[in-house]
Amino acid sequence: RPRPITPPCDLRLQSQEVQVNLGSGDGARRSMMGDSSTLLSYYHEDAKTMYEVFQRGLHITGERDGPFLGSRLPNQPYKWLSYREVSLQLAEHLGSGLLSQGCQPSPDQFIGVFAQNRPEWIISELACYTYSMVVVPLYDTLGPDAIRYIINTAEISTVICDKAQKAAVLLENVQRGDTPGLKMIILMDAFDTQLLEEAQKCSVHIRALRDPPGPDDLSIVCFTSGTTGNPKGVMLTHGNVVADFAGFLKVTDKVIFPNQDDVLISFLPLAHMFERLIEAVVICHGGRIGFFQGDIRLLPDDMKALRPTIFPVVPRLLNRMYDKVRA
Secondary structure (H helix, E strand, O other), rough: OOOOOOOOOOOOOOEEEOOOOOOOOOOOEOOOOOOOOOOOOOOOOOOOOOOHHHHHHHHHHHHHHHHEEEEOOOOOOOOOEEEEHHHHHHHHHHHHHHOOOOOOOOOOOOEEEEEEHHHHHHHHHHHHHHOOOOOEEEHHHOHHHHHHHHHHHHOOOOEEOOHHHHHHHHHHHHOOOOOOOOOOOOOOOOOHHHHHHHHHHHOEEEEEEOOOOOOEEEEEEEEEEEEEEEEEEEEHHHHHHHHHHHHHHHHOOOOOOOOOOOOEEEEOOOHHHHHHHHHHHHHHOOOOEOOOOOOOHHHHHHHHHHHHHOOOHHHHHHHHHHHHHHH
């Protein structure tokens, strides 16, 4: 039986206050984990952007071309796309398709992704990074007003979404004049002619889904719900994200270090940076990512089938799982 991991610090004292003049009267705190005297920008010399993070994972798998993104249908085993399939056959093709539709290979080009966790989410992200474009996640729980606000604020002209129902909602916004800048929707799933007809009425193009950035270039804009007012867009560069997971590796590398044999189950929303961070760590070291079926009630069955070694999770979910085991 595996031994439990020894925490890198006392979990009852994970940070301490430091004296910094912030001008607002609020105190600052620093982590008790790792070397506080060194500010990390990256962990690996060859992984300074999110594009390079994937390229490193691709290089590590090499001739073995290891499995990368996995998904499953009910009562079916996981089916995997390899690193090379995702890179050469999917991400680069999708990125080229975006360019052919008028998107610019620039950090000023924002692409919306409106989908549940699935392989196409990561493929869409990598397609953007391959051509220096920026990802802006959208998700249902933000609410319709916030989604309209984000599309307008980020000046999103193209949204990649998973289901026709979500595309219909986006089209309704355009038809009402709420999001006049939205010009193209790319769908992961099949759609019918009625959706095309509705799109033509408001001059939106519907498409079916089938120069690398630098560390200072924008990688992703995460809109938070915020405590007051409209959602706040947090602008993260490739360097920001890579530095974040470099810090994670630094404080855990003496206890556990990811490798090609690791398998992560993707459950927490990819629109949240915690899930993105841990998945980036797995990608950078050639590991595998398997996605849950989308139903939390089936999560235990997914974990039994996938047998993950890494599970990004929040305390609330652990409490629910604990209560279920004790019941």
